[in-house]
Amino acid sequence: MTATTYSNFDEKTESLEVAEKFADQIHGKTILVTGVNRGGIGFSTAKAFASRSPSHLIIAGRNTSRIQECIDALKVEFPHVDYRALKLDLSSQKVVREAAAALLSWNDIPEVNILVNNAAVMNLPDRTLSEDGLEMQFATNHIGHFLFTCLIMPKLIKAAKNSPKGATRVINVSSLSPTRAGMRWSDINFEKINKTLPKEEQPPYGMHRTWGAIEPEEKSYLPLEGYNQSKVANVLFSIALNKRLYEKYGILSIALHPGIIQTELSRYAAPETLKAMGEFLKKGDLYIKTLGAGASTTIVAAMDPGLGMPRERDGKENLGVYLIDCQISDKADPRAISSNEAEKLWTLSEELVKDTFSW
Template identity: 60%
Template sequence: MTATTHSEFNANTEALEVAKAFPDAIKGKTIIVTGVNLKGIGFGTAQAFASQAPAHLIIAGRNESKLQECIGELKKEYSDVDYRALILDLGNQKAVRAAAEEVLGWSDVPTIDIVVNNAGIAGIPDRTLTDEGIEITFATNHIGHFLFINLILPKFIEAAKNNAKGATRIINVSSGAAEANGIRWSDLNFEKKSKDLPEVEQPNYKVFEVWGIKDGQESSYVSLESYVQSKAANILFGIGLTNRLYEKYGILSTGNHPGVIDTELSRHSSKEQRDAIKERQRKGEFTYKTLGQGSSTSLVAALDPKLGPSETKDGKEGYGAYIKDCQISHGAHPRAKSNEEAEKLWKLSEELVNEKFDW
């Protein structure tokens, strides 16, 4: 049965507190965090890991100078860790393959114990396709991580040989957006009007209204819905990985919602979306978390030994696949935590990267 160790952990728990609760799960380990910059939860996540003496802490992102800035800050407080910067552009499959090749080539880092797939984009105002012809939010938030993880998985498998079952982990940072919908299977790239989709794939128009989005049924591309789709994929990816890797190798993967944090993630958001956020905050619908509070759920997902594969509970599938406010949540949309949907996504992802991964 999957569970959490500390029922007292909640939305206000800081990542450093979680790290201190599970020091042995970090000490001497090799950990990767993607999407690290000083103003984001990736840095808060890395900082918490660094506090408990990992052997290697690899921080990944698109900008070398920002990564080095983060390493400089981390060294001020935790100087005995081996920090490494990894250039990783998740929206470009060629760049992802180059980054994976670099990681595989590190002979002094033979194993990887934990990765937190934290990087992501949101609010891209106009429909944009990558060089591979994939909508950029889905490509960056899911496909890039899917490819990167599968390419470097041999080092996870090697780590799992010496770790307790389930201690080797792949954590996918999702979002509360995954509570709204699932994958837009019939129109992945947002070419059709929403009203022309099968009813089950149409957006949650009530969510659109909350965000000030009008005429949602007549719209094709809506940045919020592209984000929803990508964040549902993060959870489904975790289910797909666990189904393939847990029993065979002892590798566990989950998705989690970090909460609402005022970071650079919203830099592309429209004025209407920013106004909607301010209004929801004014009404008390949410409270902004600190970077440490926003990082804590990733730490629980990565470290808590009581967590296990998702299961059906109270007649609902996917209990344990989605963690929120440091506790297991049933809040994700049913299509975002379904084994059947996870298998469909795995096959689609293989097609989009033109490579099969049979673990």
């Protein structure tokens, strides 16, 4: 049975502590982290990896100057790591393809051992479409990562051929959304009024009211629901990857909720959402993690050798593909860990990027 190695790790465990425990797994590896900036958990994640001497640490992000700022800061503490900058705007399929082509052309980095799909946008106040015509949160948080992961697969497969089964991994940083939401199959772009959707696709209205939404049934786009769908997709993506890659190549994919952390991710939140968050904090209903603790579950997912292919337990599919507070969680909604839902998402994702993938 797959299980974490350290049952004492929890919501307060810092990522540097986790990295120390898994130092042997990190040393000498090539690791890529998307969405790295100084004020986010992407940087804390990169810092934890850098602390244990990976061979190459690839820092990916939209803004090249901010990427370089991160690399400069990491070099001060950990100068012996080979850092690489990769410009990656996940909202643009064209730019994603360019970034993947650039990475594949780096002959001195023949393989990628760990890919951490960390980048995200959240709570865009108004429905916004990407240049490819997709709702922006879904386009960035899922489709961009789907396309990038599939395109760089040759380097992950090469790493897997030289590694123990399950050591090469694709980590999808999700959220708490999979515990309460599912996919909006009939209206991916949020064009229909919520109350007109099939019952199983309608948003959890009570949750949205709690977060400041007024008459959510009468709206089509809800900022938090756009985020929810993209984060459910992160978990389903891991399940679909495992089906295609684990038995054939030994590549393992795990999704996780990093916790609630004060970062730039909430910069687009509407006033009513920020007000609701303030009330939760006053009541003590939210636990805010440090940046370091926010990265710890990612490090566990990426490096813990105790984690393997998840198995069914008590009728629940894919138990083990989703972690919370450094441990395997069984709190995901059945829709968010369904193999059937994962296959539907894979088919849709290929349609949206106008490409098909098999290895």
